[in-house]
Amino acid sequence: MFSPRCRAPRFPPGLRSPPCTGANPFSRAPGCSPDVPAAGVVVESSASGMASSLSPQAKRFLRDSVGSILQLDIILLLHREENRWWSAEQIAQEIRVGPTTTALALEELASRNLLDVRIGSTLAYRFSPVEEGVRGVLAEIAADHYTAREIVAAGAAGHAARRFAEAFRLRKTDG
C-alpha cells in the first residue's frame, strides 16, 4: 500500500558508482550503476520491490536509528572520517544542506548514542557509537547506500510513530 517515490539521491562526497547517463537513464554503460537513475529522474518503486542485499542488522539499524536520508548522509560522512571533529556548518557545507536542518539532524543522531559531542565555541561532533556492532553495520550500509536510502525513505514517516509506540514499553529494551 505504501509506495514511496524515490527521488534521485544527492550523492554524498566520496561515494562511488555514479548513475548511468544518456538518453535512456537506465542504459548500461561501463562502470555505472544500472539501477540508479540519472539526476532529476524520479522513480516509482514499491516498498516490496526493494533489493534485500543488506543484513537484517543493517535494516534494523536503518529503521530504528536513522530517521531521514539527511541523517543517513551525515552518519556515513562522519563514519568515513571517524577521528575528525565536525561542526554543523562544516557538515552542512559538505553535503550542501542548510546548517539549521543539519544541526537538528545531528542532535537526533547524538541522542541515539551514535556521536560524541564536544562543547567549545561551537558544538563539534564525531562518529563514536556506544554499541560495538554499529561500525560494521555502517560499513555494510556504505557499500550499498542506495538500498539503504530506499529503506530510510520508506521508513521515515513511521519513525516518529515507532518512537511513540516504543514509549509505551514499560521495560526498557536494548538500543
Add this chain to the structure above:
Amino acid sequence: MHGFLIGIATCSCWGITAFFLKFWVETRDRFFLLFAAAFAVLSINWLLLGLWQPTGETRPFFYLLRLLAFGLIIAAVWEKNRPAAD
C-alpha cells in the same frame, strides 16, 4: 462556545484516528489499531455529548464510551508489553 469546542475535539480526534490507522497500515502493529479505535471512540463520545448534552442520571452512561476508549488504550499498552510482541 461549548459546541465549537466539542466540534474541535471531535474533529481533532478523527484526524488522530486517521494518523493511527495510517501507522497501522504501514507497520501492521496492532498497537496503532487499538489507539485508532480509542480515538475514534473518544470522537464519538464527544459528538454524542455535544449533540445530547446529557444531565443527571444519563450522564455516566455517555461517559462509559470514554471508559471504553481508555480501556482500548490500556489494551494497546498491554499489547506492546506482552512477551510475544516485538
Add this chain to the structure above:
Amino acid sequence: MGSVIYALCALTSLACAALLLRGYARHGERLLLLAGVCFCGLALNNLLVFSDFVVVPDVDLSLYRNLAAAASVLLFLLGLIWHTGDRG
C-alpha cells in the same frame, strides 16, 4: 458509578502522559512531548469532569473542561501532522 468512571479515565490519561514524557526524556522526540501534553490535558479534562459532577456540582466547569479537551487533542493532531514526515 459515574465518579468511578471519571476517576479511572483520569488515572489512565495520567499513566499515558507519564509514559510518553518518560519517552521524551529518553529520546528527545518532540512528538512524544506533544502526546504527553495531550494526555495531561485529557487527564485535566477528566479531573474537571469529576470535579464538575461530583465535587462541586453547583459550579459550572463545562467551559474549562471542554477547553482542556479541545486544546489537548488539537495540539496532538498538529504534532502528528508536523512531526511524522521526513524533516531531517
